[in-house]
Amino acid sequence: MANIFDSASRKNSVFVDRRVFDPHHSPPTLNHRDTQIRAMVMNLADALEGHIPGNMILFGPSGVGKTAASRFVGQQLEERAQVIGSSVYTHEINCQHVNTRYRVLHRIAEGLQQTGDQVIPFTGWPADRVLSETIRRMDRQGGVHILILDEMDQLASRSEDQLLYDLTSLNVLLRESRASIIGISNDLGFTEKIPGPIRSRLSAEDIVFTPYDSDQLSDILVERAKIGLRKGAWDEGTLRFCADLSAKEHGDARRAIDLLRVSTIRAESNNSDTIEIEHIQSAHKQVEHERVIALLHGLPLHQKLTMTSIIINERNGIITQTTGTIWETYTQACGLAGMKPLTSRSLSSIINGFHSASLAHVKNVSLGRRGRTKHVSSLIPRGIDAIRIMSEVDETVKLAANGSYKLQRRL
DNA sequence: ATTCCACAGGAAGCGACGGCCC
DNA sequence: GGGCCGTCGCTTCCTGTGGAAT
Numbered sequence: 001m002a003n004i005f006d007s008a009s010r011k012n013s014v015f016v017d018r019r020v021f022d023p024h025h026s027p028p029t030l031n032h033r034d035t036q037i038r039a040m041v042m043n044l045a046d047a048l049e050g051h052i053p054g055n056m057i058l059f060g061p062s063g064v065g066k067t068a069a070s071r072f073v074g075q076q077l078e079e080r081a082q083v084i085g086s087s088v089y090t091h092e093i094n095c096q097h098v099n100t101r102y103r104v105l106h107r108i109a110e111g112l113q114q115t116g117d118q119v120i121p122f123t124g125w126p127a128d129r130v131l132s133e134t135i136r137r138m139d140r141q142g143g144v145h146i147l148i149l150d151e152m153d154q155l156a157s158r159s160e161d162q163l164l165y166d167l168t169s170l171n172v173l174l175r176e177s178r179a180s181i182i183g184i185s186n187d188l189g190f191t192e193k194i195p196g197p198i199r200s201r202l203s204a205e206d207i208v209f210t211p212y213d214s215d216q217l218s219d220i221l222v223e224r225a226k227i228g229l230r231k232g233a234w235d236e237g238t239l240r241f242c243a244d245l246s247a248k249e250h251g252d253a254r255r256a257i258d259l260l261r262v263s264t265i266r267a268e269s270n271n272s273d274t275i276e277i278e279h280i281q282s283a284h285k286q287v288e289h290e291r292v293i294a295l296l297h298g299l300p301l302h303q304k305l306t307m308t309s310i311i312i313n314e315r316n317g318i319i320t321q322t323t324g325t326i327w328e329t330y331t332q333a334c335g336l337a338g339m340k341p342l343t344s345r346s347l348s349s350i351i352n353g354f355h356s357a358s359l360a361h362v363k364n365v366s367l368g369r370r371g372r373t374k375h376v377s378s379l380i381p382r383g384i385d386a387i388r389i390m391s392e393v394d395e396t397v398k399l400a401a402n403g404s405y406k407l408q409r410r411l
Numbered sequence: 412a413t414t415c416c417a418c419a420g421g422a423a424g425c426g427a428c429g430g431c432c433c
Numbered sequence: 434g435g436g437c438c439g440t441c442g443c444t445t446c447c448t449g450t451g452g453a454a455t
Contacts, residue, residue: 102439123439124431300442323418343444348419364419368453371417 013230014264014275020228021261023254030072031223032216033065039207040073040182047088047144047180048081052171055202057152057183057191060209063252066184069209070148074182077146087143095154101163104155105130108147112137131166139176152183153190161195168201211251217243220253221260229264234275242280255287262287288381295357296380296389301397302342304390305333306350308401310360310378311386322373323348336403337396351376 019025030037036058046053058066074090081088091108098107106120109130113119117137120130138145147167149155155163170179183204191199212220221239242263246256260275262283267275299307309329313321327344334341342350351374355362363375380386391398 100440121431123429124437126438342442344418345420345445346443352420364451366451366453367417368451369414369416369455370453371415372450372452373418 014233014268014273015228016230017228018261020224021257021264023258026068026071026075027223029223030065030069031219032212033069033209036065036069036207036209037073039205040069043205044073044077044146044180047077047146047178048084048086050086050144050178052178053144053146053180055168055181055183055204056207057185057204058207058209059185059188061186061211061250061252063250063254063256064209064211065253066209067150070150070182070184074146074148081143087141088146089141089143090146090148092148092150094150096151099154101166102127102130104149104163105134105166108145109134109137112141114140127162135170135173138170138179139174142176143178145177145179146182147179148182148184150184151186153185153187161198164194164198164202168198212247212253212256213251214240214244214247217247217251217253217256221256224257224260229275233264233267233273238275238277238280241277245280245284259283259287285381289384292359292380292384292386293389295359296386297393299390301339301394302346303350303353304394304397305337305339305400306330306347307354307359307378308387308390308397309333310354310376311380312401314378321376323351323376324373326351326376333400333403337400339396339400348374 020027040056043056044053058070060066071092074092077088078090089112091111093104093107095104098104102123102125105127106122109120112134114137118133120133149167167179167181181202181204183202188208191202191204194202218236218240221243222236225234225239239260242260243256246252246259259280263275263280266279266283266286267273270279272279296304296307306326309326310321312333313325313329318325323344327347330347331341351360351362354360354376358379360379361377364372365375366372378386387397387401391401
């Protein structure tokens with residue numbers, strides 16, 4: 001008797017090893033980042049002799065290998081230290097989530113937890129107590145501690161000055177160990193936001209990562225395909241197409257690899273033994289749609305109402321939307337939904353958030369005597385009914401959208 | 412050269428909430 | 434149980450700003 005899983009059998013899978021397409025996969029070598037890796041190695045070599053390596057900040061947009069490079073160099077450093085009998089420890093912290101003084105110190109201390117140590121609670125202790133416990137544990141371990149702060153700009157933009165002060169003063173407080181910081185940031189100008197005295201204590205070397213071009217992305221994809229895909233299931237021309245598409249849009253290796261992964265799934269579900277251009281094209285559309293739908297679903301209510309207002313304005317033919325026109329529609333929508341609107345200050349921040357998430361194109365413009373404002377247009381791909389998608393998870397959006405669309409049309 | 416608009420966006424503070432400590 | 438601490442999502446207040454209009 002046939003089994004429902006027969007058709008899903010992976011015997012003839014185009015994949016050989018899916019793990020190489022995992023966003024957290026660390027490749028054994030890192031292509032096209034030799035200059036940056038060399039600069040990091042020169043700095044960190046001091047750690048092997050027990051000296052304090054200089055701090056570093058890795059700059060560059062997302063998916064250009066900053067995190068991968070720091071992880072790769074960190075691993076190699078720890079391995080080398082073990083061989084020559086020296087002590088080096090790396091602590092990787094993603095400041096997007098771990099973004100306060102308390103949490104960052106907590107995370108470092110947690111990594112050095114030993115049996116018999118008091119467990120530090122998620123909240124409740126005075127932050128100074130967490131700091132002294134962290135320092136105690138670092139000293140107990142000895143050696144050199146490399147703190148890798150991914151998305152470090154989150155700390156500067158949240159005025160976590162005290163934390164940056166603590167981290168840059170660690171070597172004054174530590175007796176038996178040393179510490180060094182590797183910051184990772186998308187924002188080139190973020191060090192400008194750090195107060196002068198802390199910036200000079202940090203005195204980090206800047207290492208810049210530029211987006212991958214089409215040739216480089218193509219090399220990266222070929223490397224992954226050699227390990228992750230069945231021989232004969234792909235050719236360099238198809239991967240080249242995938243790389244061109246990604247280079248044109250973002251130069252982000254992570255997204256290019258994901259595009260190849262989805263294209264492979266497409267090929268498999270079409271019972272094709274090989275990945276073809278059309279699989280990449282349809283995967284490309286699918287990836288973008290899925291990204292936008294996930295973002296829309298996850299928006300908090302007032303952000304949904306703001307996005308609804310932008311779309312309603314567009315549907316009503318308002319071509320150049322300003323903060324003011326969005327605010328009008330938004331307050332109207334809130335009224336219909338029986339909600340108290342947020343202030344225009346908050347709306348302005350929400351609109352900026354849409355820009356960062358690539359849900360809207362936002363540009364600051366000056367209209368001379370008619371003031372300064374933003375010009376806003378949605379970046380929701382055609383074929384996605386954003387209001388319907390947001391209404392699916394939030395009845396309030398439906399209520400607000402129906403009413404305000406009619407009202408606007410009467411204007 | 413000056414005025415003025417419609418905001419931008421930083422800073423401070425508030426209130427609610429969750430958690431720990433004594 | 435009350436005090437303390439950290440966090441979050443706001444509001445309020447404020448100063449700054451580009452460039453067309455005067």
